[in-house]
Amino acid sequence: MSNSEILVKELADKYGRNxxxxxxxxxxxIEVRRYVTDEVLVSVAKELDLSAAEVFGTASFYSFIDTxxxxxxxxxxxxxxxxxxxxxxxxxxxLESTLRIKVGQxxxxxxxxxxxxxxxxxxxxxxxxxxxxxxxxxxTPGKAIEIIENYMHK
Amino acid sequence: xxxxKLSRVDYIFKPETNCIDTLxxxxxxxxxxxxxxxxxxxxxxxxxxxxxxxxxxxxxAEAAGDVKYVICNADEGEPGTFKDREILDRVPYKVxxxxxxxxxxxxxxxxxxxxxxxxxxxxxxxxxxxADLNVEFLKIGLTFSIDIRFGSGAxxxxxxxxxxxxxxxxxxxxxxxxxxPVTEGYLGKPTVVNNVETFVNCVIIAGIGHQExxxxxxxxxxxxxxxxxxxxxxxxxxxxxxxxxxxxxFVDEFGDGxxxxxxxxxxxxxxxxxxxxxDTIIGFEGIPTGGSMKIFNSSRSMxxxxxxxxxxxxxxxxGQCSPCRVGCQQLLKGIVAVKxxxxxxxxLDELMKLAETMKVASKCGLGQSVGNAFVSIIExxxxxxxx
Ligand SMILES: Cc1cc2nc3c(=O)[nH]c(=O)nc-3n(C[C@H](O)[C@H](O)[C@H](O)COP(=O)(O)O)c2cc1C
Ligand code: SF4
Numbered sequence: 001m002s003n004s005e006i007l008v009k010e011l012a013d014k015y016g017r018n019x020x021x022x023x024x025x026x027x028x029x030i031e032v033r034r035y036v037t038d039e040v041l042v043s044v045a046k047e048l049d050l051s052a053a054e055v056f057g058t059a060s061f062y063s064f065i066d067t068x069x070x071x072x073x074x075x076x077x078x079x080x081x082x083x084x085x086x087x088x089x090x091x092x093x094x095l096e097s098t099l100r101i102k103v104g105q106x107x108x109x110x111x112x113x114x115x116x117x118x119x120x121x122x123x124x125x126x127x128x129x130x131x132x133x134x135x136x137x138x139x140t141p142g143k144a145i146e147i148i149e150n151y152m153h154k
Numbered sequence: 155x156x157x158x159k160l161s162r163v164d165y166i167f168k169p170e171t172n173c174i175d176t177l178x179x180x181x182x183x184x185x186x187x188x189x190x191x192x193x194x195x196x197x198x199x200x201x202x203x204x205x206x207x208x209x210x211x212x213x214x215a216e217a218a219g220d221v222k223y224v225i226c227n228a229d230e231g232e233p234g235t236f237k238d239r240e241i242l243d244r245v246p247y248k249v250x251x252x253x254x255x256x257x258x259x260x261x262x263x264x265x266x267x268x269x270x271x272x273x274x275x276x277x278x279x280x281x282x283x284x285a286d287l288n289v290e291f292l293k294i295g296l297t298f299s300i301d302i303r304f305g306s307g308a309x310x311x312x313x314x315x316x317x318x319x320x321x322x323x324x325x326x327x328x329x330x331x332x333x334x335p336v337t338e339g340y341l342g343k344p345t346v347v348n349n350v351e352t353f354v355n356c357v358i359i360a361g362i363g364h365q366e367x368x369x370x371x372x373x374x375x376x377x378x379x380x381x382x383x384x385x386x387x388x389x390x391x392x393x394x395x396x397x398x399x400x401x402x403x404f405v406d407e408f409g410d411g412x413x414x415x416x417x418x419x420x421x422x423x424x425x426x427x428x429x430x431x432x433d434t435i436i437g438f439e440g441i442p443t444g445g446s447m448k449i450f451n452s453s454r455s456m457x458x459x460x461x462x463x464x465x466x467x468x469x470x471x472x473g474q475c476s477p478c479r480v481g482c483q484q485l486l487k488g489i490v491a492v493k494x495x496x497x498x499x500x501x502l503d504e505l506m507k508l509a510e511t512m513k514v515a516s517k518c519g520l521g522q523s524v525g526n527a528f529v530s531i532i533e534x535x536x537x538x539x540x541x
Binding site: 065085125 | 230231232233234235236239270271272273274275303304305306307308309320321322323324325326327341382383384385386390391392421448454458459462463466469470472
């Protein structure tokens with residue numbers, strides 16, 4: 001069995017093999033691996049006795065279930081109106097030049113992916129971003145760079 | 155029309171000392187008696203749609219079947235709303251007791267919190283509260299257990315039937331209603347879906363009684379409500395206010411002195427310009443809101459605001475029905491074309507017609523409410539869109 005098959009089997013043992021287990025399984029794969037490969041999707045389909053198309057159709061609906069390769073740390077900067085008013089463009093500028101990638105891209109060492117996302121629910125403390133599950137608020141370009149540098153050393 | 159002065163109250167975030175005692179008290183009452191209490195309180199759902207909570211519980215209690223579910227909608231994706239996060243962070247026990255109360259009344263033994271992925275940082279705290287309470291519930295003889303399910307970054311999954319689809323392991327595409335979740339919800343079983351704040355209000359009403367609760371608010375909007383205040387604002391944050399105040403009072407309290415417009419109810423709500431502040435009531439008799447209040451001062455371009463909202467809707471539309479899928483794209487393209495002078499300004503009237511069509515022809519609340527912001531911004535700030 002491949003690593004992916006083993007992971008998926010363990011998760012299916014944990015959550016069960018009903019259709020309702022599909023999201024928890026995919027979400028746990030994301031927690032461990034940050035994205036789902038075709039191989040994972042096919043294994044999930046097998047374990048849950050669903051068609052691969054059905055599993056892919058569900059996975060691709062959700063913006064936090066990445067079906068393309070992403071880095072170890074996925075940055076999601078809020079782009080909704082209040083964070084926008086509070087200077088999210090300057091934060092994007094700082095992140096892009098520090099990481100030397102554009103929004104939507106992954107660094108060559110596969111450590112970081114930079115995305116923008118819709119309202120994170122921190123408008124009163126914008127600009128805000130997530131790095132994986134961690135929340136960072138009241139960003140300034142300097143603060144954003146500092147945070148990224150800390151992750152670079154992780 | 156009855157109105158209220160702006161006044162701050164403190165019920166929701168009051169320390170959660172006696173939730174279990176409140177549950178015990180309700181368990182000595184007839185279930186019908188408590189449902190009447192809830193209906194008489196006038197409490198309407200705090201998630202935005204404003205359905206009478208007591209009636210929802212009554213329908214679920216009367217629905218046939220021994221397996222029923224309670225779902226707490228913690229998907230909080232409406233731009234500008236962050237009060238549910240604050241509740242779950244500060245008074246999680248109240249939310250969980252509200253869910254248990256609902257389970258007891260409608261006859262459900264299992265409850266789920268559907269938590270948006272963006273709020274995963276709350277999980278350790280919630281898991282601890284759930285573990286504590288699962289023990290407490292047993293002690294008082296209440297069979298009810300709670301678990302957490304997660305969203306994965308889809309705004310439409312806040313819509314209750316899309317939420318249920320998502321919990322069932324499917325794409326978050328809203329269902330046709332009826333049937334409503336109270337009769338056919340999660341796994342086809344009767345299901346109550348309520349907002350986080352709604353459950354807390356139920357516990358408060360159980361504690362203080364509907365007579366006391368009804369002293370707050372107006373005929374159509376009973377009680378108090380949390381407001382998520384942000385934007386060009388002297389003090390951003392979450393505030394608990396009595397319902398029924400005028401928008402003018404609100405702006406006097408929270409604005410920065412130069413307020414041009416307030417977006418009430420988030421991207422799916424309405425934009426109110428300065429001249430209408432005095433006559434606009436915040437509540438079901440005026441403009442209802444799930445709590446999102448975004449304040450814009452005169453330095454802001456309402457074109458940018460509208461463009462931002464339309465991008466939001468275009469991305470978040472589930473794409474299931476064409477009025478919404480195509481409508482969102484066309485509205486966005488349309489205002490860009492007008493701004494670039496590729497279309498002349500009367501084209502906005504065509505777009506307004508499209509927005510009105512989306513209101514009646516879209517399948518769910520997402521597509522039906524895109525027109526709210528669109529029409530209210532164009533009507534009041536047309537020149538900012540054109541020039
Ligand atoms: C697109 C869309 C998104 C929604 N998002 C939420 C949400 O995040 N939280 C919520 O409580 N209700 C949301 N709702 C409303 C729910 O469908 C439902 O009415 C509500 O959860 C019922 O609870 P309540 O009666 O306590 O408000 C949304 C509705 C639509 C159409
Ligand atoms: S209105 Fe929009 S979000 Fe709702 S079902 Fe139709 S396409 Fe999906």
